[in-house]
Amino acid sequence: MGKMYDYLSQDVRFIEGLNACINCGTCSAICPAAAFYDYDPREIADISQSRDEEEITALLKSDVIWYCGECMSCATRCPRGNKPGLIIIALRSLSQKLGFFTESEKGRQQLAIKRMVGESILETGYCVYAGHINTKDFPEQGPVWDWIIKNPAEVYKRLGGNYNGDGKGLLRKIPEESLKELKAIFDETGASEQFEQIEAASEKKAEELGITFGKGKDCEYFRYVYEGRTTL
Amino acid sequence: MNIEGKRRIWKAYQKEIADDRYYYARSCIRQNFFPGSETAFLRILKEELGKDIHDDPRHTTCTGIAYHCDVIPFETTMTVVARQFSLMSEAGYTNYVPSCITSFGIYTEILETWHHFPEIEAKVREMLWKSTKREFSKPANLAHASDIIYKFRNEIAAKGKYRLINQHTGNPLRVVEHIGCHYSRMFPHKGVGGAEYPYVLAGMIESWGGEVVDYPERRHCCGFGFRQYLVKANRGYSAACSKKKFESMAPFTPDMIITNCPGCPYFLDRWQFVIAEMQGITYGTAGQGIPVFTYEEVAGLVLGYDPWDLGLQTHQVAVEPLLDKLGIPYDPEMKYKAEGGRFIGTPEYPEVLKVC
Numbered sequence: 320m321g322k323m324y325d326y327l328s329q330d331v332r333f334i335e336g337l338n339a340c341i342n343c344g345t346c347s348a349i350c351p352a353a354a355f356y357d358y359d360p361r362e363i364a365d366i367s368q369s370r371d372e373e374e375i376t377a378l379l380k381s382d383v384i385w386y387c388g389e390c391m392s393c394a395t396r397c398p399r400g401n402k403p404g405l406i407i408i409a410l411r412s413l414s415q416k417l418g419f420f421t422e423s424e425k426g427r428q429q430l431a432i433k434r435m436v437g438e439s440i441l442e443t444g445y446c447v448y449a450g451h452i453n454t455k456d457f458p459e460q461g462p463v464w465d466w467i468i469k470n471p472a473e474v475y476k477r478l479g480g481n482y483n484g485d486g487k488g489l490l491r492k493i494p495e496e497s498l499k500e501l502k503a504i505f506d507e508t509g510a511s512e513q514f515e516q517i518e519a520a521s522e523k524k525a526e527e528l529g530i531t532f533g534k535g536k537d538c539e540y541f542r543y544v545y546e547g548r549t550t551l
Numbered sequence: 552m553n554i555e556g557k558r559r560i561w562k563a564y565q566k567e568i569a570d571d572r573y574y575y576a577r578s579c580i581r582q583n584f585f586p587g588s589e590t591a592f593l594r595i596l597k598e599e600l601g602k603d604i605h606d607d608p609r610h611t612t613c614t615g616i617a618y619h620c621d622v623i624p625f626e627t628t629m630t631v632v633a634r635q636f637s638l639m640s641e642a643g644y645t646n647y648v649p650s651c652i653t654s655f656g657i658y659t660e661i662l663e664t665w666h667h668f669p670e671i672e673a674k675v676r677e678m679l680w681k682s683t684k685r686e687f688s689k690p691a692n693l694a695h696a697s698d699i700i701y702k703f704r705n706e707i708a709a710k711g712k713y714r715l716i717n718q719h720t721g722n723p724l725r726v727v728e729h730i731g732c733h734y735s736r737m738f739p740h741k742g743v744g745g746a747e748y749p750y751v752l753a754g755m756i757e758s759w760g761g762e763v764v765d766y767p768e769r770r771h772c773c774g775f776g777f778r779q780y781l782v783k784a785n786r787g788y789s790a791a792c793s794k795k796k797f798e799s800m801a802p803f804t805p806d807m808i809i810t811n812c813p814g815c816p817y818f819l820d821r822w823q824f825v826i827a828e829m830q831g832i833t834y835g836t837a838g839q840g841i842p843v844f845t846y847e848e849v850a851g852l853v854l855g856y857d858p859w860d861l862g863l864q865t866h867q868v869a870v871e872p873l874l875d876k877l878g879i880p881y882d883p884e885m886k887y888k889a890e891g892g893r894f895i896g897t898p899e900y901p902e903v904l905k906v907c
Contacts, residue, residue, distance in 0.1 A: 331668060332625065351772045352779075354795070355788045388776025388788065389619045390732040391656075395739065395746045402737070411621040428782045432620045435781060446579040446616035456783060459790075459821045461867040466887065466898035473889035478862045479590030480582075487608040489582045489589055497609045500634060503682035510627040517622065547784025 321372030323379065326413050333367075336405030340364035346393035346403050358386040360393050360403035367406050379414040385425030415513060421524035424547070430521040431545040433514055434536060441502055444493030449475075449482070456536075456545075564745045568702045569646035569692035573604040574639040578651030579612050581813035581845070587862020588847035589650055592696055595850055599710055600703055605642050610635050615653040619777040626678065629671070632661050633679045637687035647690035648699060652812035655695040656733025659741050662689065693741075695734065697811040697846050701743055701751045704758040712855035715761030717806070718878035723762035724806040727841070728752035729796075729819065731812020732772050752809050755846060759853050768799035773815040774822070793822035797834045797841075807873050808843045819843045824867040827904035838905035840868035852879060859885055871907040883907065 327333045346360040387407040394402040420426035481488030505511045525532035531539040596602040618628040665672035715724040730749040735742025744750030753763045774792025779785045810816040823840035835841045851861045863870040864886045887897045
């Protein structure tokens with residue numbers, strides 16, 4: 320048995336996600352990602368059960384594991400109770416733990432997600448917060464969002480909200496004590512360490528690619544991974 | 552036909568939904584993009600149904616989006632969820648009601664994991680104690696907010712001022728229902744109707760007078776895909792999924808779409824705007840889109856709430872054609888006004904998609 324398979328076998332998502340795959344391809348037939356990308360969840364299950372060290376390592380460094388949308392349609396349909404979506408979660412987790420994620424274009428996007436969603440949680444207590452969303456980065460929000468975000472306090476108040484206010488209610492400011500507890504949980508359970516690993520591996524890759532690395536969402540490397548620029 | 556046998560089989564597709572005394576966990580996405588829906592949900596439960604529902608300022612995100620974008624470990628999400636349960640216990644409640652389908656999936660997955668791997672639950676209890684000095688009890692009942700509306704759908708219909716009937720023709724409105732993927736795909740027995748016959752929205756539609764539209768891509772994902780939408784470079788995935796659904800449902804000429812996940816109405820609303828602007832394609836009548844709603848918004852309309860109190864002005868696809876069909880009066884002048892009727896400007900018009 321290879322080292323990579325050993326790592327994966329310690330992950331409860333992998334244990335729950337993989338029984339014996341019969342390669343029927345039902346998961347690929349139902350998969351929204353397979354309809355869009357050159358992606359085949361059947362192959363993910365098959366490579367994983369092969370225990371082939373080289374093939375699993377190649378998978379961990381590839382774009383392929385980042386194509387899944389984690390909708391879990393595969394989980395409903397597999398006649399053998401496999402859940403390729405859960406196998407993907409375990410593979411992505413390991414790819415980041417080993418620093419392999421920066422070897423692929425799609426994997427490198429983890430930096431953008433860490434800075435957009437991960438940092439939002441610690442800063443606001445929400446995965447997303449209206450004040451951070453603009454139509455430059457999310458043009459599909461449309462002109463109605465420009466109107467909302469120009470008048471957030473009034474629009475949300477009109478709809479029963481408490482935008483950035485103390486106390487209870489919609490889009491309230493999460494109390495400082497709750498944010499402290501979140502940070503303590505992130506420190507205790509490995510999220511803070513994972514954030515540091517994502518930053519460090521990304522900085523190293525940026526240097527290798529000759530792209531300027533910096534903090535925030537406006538640095539060259541962030542835009543490179545977030546917008547998928549192939550040239551700078 | 553053996554009806555008794557069918558009833559017995561259908562029983563297996565039902566779930567237990569608590570009757571009262573709920574601890575409400577708000578949704579990150581719904582609060583930002585469909586704020587009127589959560590306000591309407593609380594109003595319906597308290598004022599129409601007389602239920603006790605607790606709105607706690609201390610709860611936070613469940614971290615579901617970060618978890619499904621794979622930027623945080625499972626241990627982190629489980630411990631944050633354990634903290635939410637601790638808040639529920641502290642407030643004196645046992646029935647947990649998340650507003651978000653991703654959260655509902657997260658809670659379900661975690662409770663199942665703890666059931667099958669008690670050593671993981673023990674580890675989470677230890678991590679929660681170390682980080683916050685908190686302890687928790689697991690909920691006696693876990694139901695998504697749409698389950699609660701489903702449970703009381705007939706009471707809402709009885710109190711309703713409007714039905715999902717076209718006032719001009721007298722025919723039932725043709726309604727597309729879209730179930731969020733994480734409602735029942737992973738754990739079918741946790742959703743009304745399971746993964747094969749999800750009935751949570753169809754039940755509301757039937758009770759409120761509408762007709763459910765069946766179409767080939769009815770169960771296809773809206774296209775959130777977490778990282779597939781959040782990262783700009785991947786967003787074609789999201790638009791393509793929604794477009795696949797629109798193309799599939801359009802020949803059935805639906806009057807409206809109802810959703811139960813906070814993200815789905817956003818994608819089904821906004822991608823219609825994008826497809827119109829980029830490709831000149833619209834799926835409603837006269838250059839308009841198919842209006843998209845949350846189930847709380849539809850329940851509010853049935854009960855006669857003002858459309859602008861429900862937040863229908865925050866949609867990009869115009870809702871007025873549907874309001875006209877329902878015979879619901881509305882004041883166009885008040886659509887974009889702040890509280891007290893104060894003028895705060897109006898959104899610009901899209902170039903292609905027709906809005907009112």
